[in-house]
Amino acid sequence: MRASVFLAAALAATTTSATSSSNVTIYRNESFLPGNRLPESHSTTDGKDIVNLFLSLSSSTTWTLVSKTKMEGDTGEPEGMVRVGDERLFVTSNQYTVPTVKYNKTINGTDRTVGAGFSHMLIYDLDGNRIANASLTAAGDIEYHGGGIDYDGRYVWITLAQYRPNSTATIARIDPLTLETTRLFRHDDHNGGIVHDTITNELVTLNWNGANATTWSLNGYPMGFTAIPGFTPAIREVPNPSFYVGYQDCKYLGHHAMPNLLLAQAGCGLRSDFNPVRPVMLCGGVGTFGSLSLGGLALVDLQTMVPLWEVPITLTSDLGVSLTENPVDAQVVDGKLRVWFMPDQHNSTLYVYEAA
Numbered sequence: 001m002r003a004s005v006f007l008a009a010a011l012a013a014t015t016t017s018a019t020s021s022s023n024v025t026i027y028r029n030e031s032f033l034p035g036n037r038l039p040e041s042h043s044t045t046d047g048k049d050i051v052n053l054f055l056s057l058s059s060s061t062t063w064t065l066v067s068k069t070k071m072e073g074d075t076g077e078p079e080g081m082v083r084v085g086d087e088r089l090f091v092t093s094n095q096y097t098v099p100t101v102k103y104n105k106t107i108n109g110t111d112r113t114v115g116a117g118f119s120h121m122l123i124y125d126l127d128g129n130r131i132a133n134a135s136l137t138a139a140g141d142i143e144y145h146g147g148g149i150d151y152d153g154r155y156v157w158i159t160l161a162q163y164r165p166n167s168t169a170t171i172a173r174i175d176p177l178t179l180e181t182t183r184l185f186r187h188d189d190h191n192g193g194i195v196h197d198t199i200t201n202e203l204v205t206l207n208w209n210g211a212n213a214t215t216w217s218l219n220g221y222p223m224g225f226t227a228i229p230g231f232t233p234a235i236r237e238v239p240n241p242s243f244y245v246g247y248q249d250c251k252y253l254g255h256h257a258m259p260n261l262l263l264a265q266a267g268c269g270l271r272s273d274f275n276p277v278r279p280v281m282l283c284g285g286v287g288t289f290g291s292l293s294l295g296g297l298a299l300v301d302l303q304t305m306v307p308l309w310e311v312p313i314t315l316t317s318d319l320g321v322s323l324t325e326n327p328v329d330a331q332v333v334d335g336k337l338r339v340w341f342m343p344d345q346h347n348s349t350l351y352v353y354e355a356a
């Protein structure tokens, strides 16, 4: 563990940008990103290697624990995380102050009360030390649920939604250099996970339990977008054909040739205009069926939501929570795939496992 300097008192600062509603608490006198430099994203660095290593996983893969790191502070419910370079981890952290309560029937298209809470974006170093904590929502905001996150080489993307199905969400991006938050547009559905396909410049969001994927093109933004608080219609909405894992947190990995699709095309008469180079994201989540909870990871085609490769993850945290409950990210070290997990609420531990 690297020695860390504890500031006796947190330095509170309020950002003033026109686009920002964040209110940032700084715990350590360190840059949000070392050298104030934006690292590259998965898609321009290790995305291809992550995909290729993932394609060798199966249900009999041996997962070896590499490290367990206690995250400083009350992490609330961590919903998403993304490695931004080799020294920082951004984590979505929701604090719930009034729980939602299930209705006994459908009211206004949803099944529970609105509840109350706050969403925060935390910046950590990789030893689990808190660097900063931005409040993304204000008291009384009903869209207080921050979802999964993705980093595209410039911004961290997040959805801020009501914490109930069939509700509403605002799609926002956060500048990792300053934690300034810009709300771009709204969707008339709950949203959790989000990725930015930097090749097509499309944003894909997943709704409650990852049931539907919805796509917007950022080309020409803000042309074609409805001013907030209006809702912007999506260019595409596709149902997820997999009912096994409800994806919570996804990472865009780039466009990659899928060997299984190439083989299928060669041997099984797939249409010759079918493109086996697919836009791929890594997703994690759990499927809950009564008292049964199944964890899993998948490579997913973000245009069709077809799972390209899926593996069950039966590992749990020391507190008994499925490792894929919420945040996931991946990394390649010495030619091996490592997956990062942060399953527990409030007192969280970052688990890193390597696939053998």
Ligand SMILES: *[C@@H]1O[C@H](CO)[C@@H](O)[C@H](O)[C@H]1NC(C)=O
Binding pocket: 014, 023, 118, 135, 138
């Ligand atoms: C900043 O965030 C804290 C914690 O969420 C909240 O209590 C406070 O009212 C916020 N301040 C401003 C100026 O928004």
Ligand SMILES: *[C@@H]1O[C@H](CO)[C@@H](O)[C@H](O)[C@H]1NC(C)=O
Binding pocket: 029
């Ligand atoms: C933070 O660090 C910088 C450079 O390391 C130093 O100039 C500055 O005085 C420090 N600020 C505080 C509040 O400690």
Ligand SMILES: *[C@@H]1O[C@H](CO)[C@@H](O)[C@H](O)[C@H]1NC(C)=O
Binding pocket: 072, 073, 074, 075, 093, 095, 120, 122, 130, 133
């Ligand atoms: C972030 O700030 C919120 C509100 O001030 C607080 O409740 C939460 O515990 C903080 N998170 C961490 C990890 O310090």
Ligand SMILES: *[C@@H]1O[C@H](CO)[C@@H](O)[C@H](O)[C@H]1NC(C)=O
Binding pocket: 101, 102, 103, 104
């Ligand atoms: C649902 O029904 C139960 C019993 O029938 C009742 O106790 C509960 O208050 C109801 N919940 C709501 C949100 O109305």
Ligand SMILES: *[C@@H]1O[C@H](CO)[C@@H](O)[C@H](O)[C@H]1NC(C)=O
Binding pocket: 107, 108
């Ligand atoms: C349902 O929606 C209507 C119109 O927006 C609103 O007035 C009403 O309070 C909502 N009901 C509940 C239970 O949230």
Ligand SMILES: *[C@@H]1O[C@H](CO)[C@@H](O)[C@H](O)[C@H]1NC(C)=O
Binding pocket: 106, 109, 110, 111, 165, 166
């Ligand atoms: C949300 O809407 C979908 C589609 O209309 C419906 O199948 C589902 O039951 C709704 N969910 C809830 C919790 O109301």
Ligand SMILES: *[C@@H]1O[C@H](CO)[C@@H](O)[C@H](O)[C@H]1NC(C)=O
Binding pocket: 207, 211, 212, 237, 238, 239
């Ligand atoms: C998915 O999207 C379709 C098309 O908008 C809609 O009809 C359906 O109700 C949605 N399903 C869920 C579960 O949200």
Ligand SMILES: *[C@@H]1O[C@H](CO)[C@@H](O)[C@H](O)[C@H]1NC(C)=O
Binding pocket: 070, 318, 347
């Ligand atoms: C947090 O978790 C660690 C490791 O599991 C444990 O030692 C510690 O007591 C926990 N702290 C709180 C406040 O629950």
